[in-house]
Amino acid sequence: MTEQVLSIRNLTIDYVGGDSNFRAVKDVSFDIAPGEFFGLAGESGCGKSTIAFAVSRLHRPPALIRSGSEILVGGRNVLDLDDEALRSFRWREVAMVFQSAMNSLNPVLTIADQFYDVLRAHSQVTREQARTRAAELLKLVDISPDRLSAYPHQCSGGMRQRIVIAICLALNPRLLIMDEPTTALDVVVQREILQRIDVLRKKLGFAVLFITHDLGLMVQVSDRIGIMLEGELVEVNDAITIYNAPQHPYTRRLWASMPRLHGEQIKPEANL
Amino acid sequence: MSEPILQLDSVSKIFGQGRGLVHAARNVSLTLTPGRTLALVGESGSGKTTVARLIMREYVPDGGRVLYRGAALDARDAKAVKAYRSAVQMVFQDPFASLNPTHTIRYHLERPLRLHQRQLSASERLAHARELLERVKLDPDQLLAKFPHELSGGQRQRISIARALAVNPQVIVADEPTSMLDVSVRLGVLNLLNDMRSQLGLALLYITHDIATARFVAGEIMVMYAGQVVEWGDTESVLNNPQHPYTRLLLAAVPDPDRRFADTPPGTELESIEVIREQAARPQPETRQVGDNHFIRPIPV
Structure with missing residues (x-):
């Protein structure tokens, strides 16, 4: 068996409160293989983003990862890393595209400077080298290198999203986490970005942890899918199986609540 | 077939001045009929919301x-304008x-009544809000005294509908009413929305970029691109037999x-999308009928 890029074992996360704790993630375990496109689906509040943040240790109090949980990336337990190790781990091994990625660029820095910021923090580069590398990366996401001198507000939402993805790929991470990366974009732009990611991961070999509540989209792009309900991972299967033969009743209910574009329409009373 | 209640007749809206003109809506015509739903679909920036604001x-x-x-x-007839503002809700x-964080749900529901039905007494207003x-x-017992932040997104959207x-x-003009809500x-x-339309005989304009939900609620659909309606007709006909490259x-x-x-x-599908985008950007032949109730129109050059 080949080594997994990400192995999550018995992950339990609480949001610690004054009177009582809220268990957001309940004993979740799954693996992502090298180059795999893994989807994590579920409705708001099911804990999917909490997992995404925990994998890169970006969770903040009151979130608390309970002991006994393991997040293994390249054989190391992320939860044991000290600050220095964590700093080199982020971006280099796991990079993350946030939900409002369009707004995660610094508005007062040019695109070139945003690349330099990441590259300088993680490797020895000069401004010139960083600019050359940034130009290469922008080409990957189909943006002209002329844009390096632009500011974020001069780029469209879809472009900003692609720039964030390019920055995430700057240090060749082995895992790219995308937390609802396209919810703010319209369908055409969304499709273009996801196809671009799909091409890139096949070319560069990184794995993807993709989080969304759009099950149709998820089946279309993912190799395997995990379905979450109230903090628990209720079903993990091949995308095809999730679509054609969902095992868990919740997965079936999710499908029953999605209006169809063609063929027989779902029944109005199908409700969660 | 019932009489149309609201129509746009070749309506245009232009923003900017000099050389930076943007035709946000260009000769848009549409008809809303009581008891029926029309869906308006298109990508961001296609002019959907401009049409809503014009209405x-x-x-x-x-x-x-x-x-x-x-x-x-x-526009000078204040009474008629007020009646219109009551009859057409968003x-x-x-x-x-869209809900004021400093006011309770009760306030949100009573406010339109205070403005448009001044004859109601306080107890009548409250009864109406509960209803x-x-x-x-x-x-009502649970929600009237609550503030918007205490409600989920779905509950808040129901409050918006109740207010309308x-x-x-x-x-009712519903501008992407579900895009910020969870699939479930x-x-x-x-x-x-569907129930309200059929029970109350409302004319509904449903604006969305999610074509699957448009099919779910609307009998007729219009596709907008660059400020212009490029294809329209019966939903099934348009979706099963799309004629315009943009559709x-x-x-x-x-x-x-x-x-x-x-x-x-x-990457192959990506290329095909790029090809269609190019085709869509080319001028199309004149407006023509392609089905019983199904038309397409050229794109502005």
């Missing part, structure tokens, strides 16, 4: 006419921004579990 009289059209019950409204996209909440399937229904509207609560809100592009981009990336060589 809501937030923008003054630069050309064309808005007809209510067959006649253009006289449900907004963002249920987190509205029940109509949108929320519990408060003053017995004839027309979307259907409930769509069903609610095809939109349909090709809709997430579809039957067309998995894994089943096609990497």
Whole structure:
């Protein structure tokens, strides 16, 4: 068996409160293989983003990862890393595209400077080298290198999203986490970005942890899918199986609540 | 067939000046009929919301006419304008921004009554607010005294719908009412809009970029691109037999579990989308009828 890029074992996360704790993630375990496109689906509040943040240790109090949980990336337990190790781990091994990625660029820095910021923090580069590398990366996401001198507000939402993805790929991470990366974009732009990611991961070999509540989209792009309900991972299967033969009743209910574009329409009373 | 209640007759809206003109809406014509739903679909920036705002009289059209019950409204006739504002109500996209965080749900529901039905007494207003909440399937005892932040997104959107229904509207303009909601609560809100439409005989304009939900609620659909309606007709006809390249592009981009990336060589579908985009950008032949109730029109050059 080949080594997994990400192995999550018995992950339990609480949001610690004054009177009582809220268990957001309940004993979740799954693996992502090298180059795999893994989807994590579920409705708001099911804990999917909490997992995404925990994998890169970006969770903040009151979130608390309970002991006994393991997040293994390249054989190391992320939860044991000290600050220095964590700093080199982020971006280099796991990079993350946030939900409002369009707004995660610094508005007062040019695109070139945003690349330099990441590259300088993680490797020895000069401004010139960083600019050359940034130009290469922008080409990957189909943006002209002329844009390096632009500011974020001069780029469209879809472009900003692609720039964030390019920055995430700057240090060749082995895992790219995308937390609802396209919810703010319209369908055409969304499709273009996801196809671009799909091409890139096949070319560069990184794995993807993709989080969304759009099950149709998820089946279309993912190799395997995990379905979450109230903090628990209720079903993990091949995308095809999730679509054609969902095992868990919740997965079936999710499908029953999605209006169809063609063929027989779902029944109005199908409700969660 | 019942009489149309609201019509746009070749309405245009232009923003900017000098060389930076943007035709946000260009000769848009549409008809809303009591008891029926029309869906308006298109990508961001295609002019969908501009059309909604033109209907809501937030923008003054630069050309064309808005007809209510067959006649253009006289802007100087304050009484008629107020009646129009009561009859035509809007449900907004963002249920987190469209309710005032400093006021209770009761205030939100009573305010339109204070403005438009001044003859009601305080107890009548309260009774009406409770009735509205029940109509949108929320519990009045639980919710009346609550503030918006105490409610979920789906509940808030139901409040927005209740507020729109408060003053017995004839027309509801729903601008992306479910795009900020979870998949699992979307259907409930769509069903609610549908029920209200059929029970109260409302004319509904449903604006969205999610074509699958448009098919779910609307009998007729219009596709907008660059400020212009490029294809329109019966929903089934337009979706099953799209004639305009832009409609095809939109349909090709809709997430579809039957067309998995894994089943096609990497990137091939992306190219096909780019090809369609190019085609869509080319001028099309003149407006023509392609089905019983199904038309397409050239794209502005």
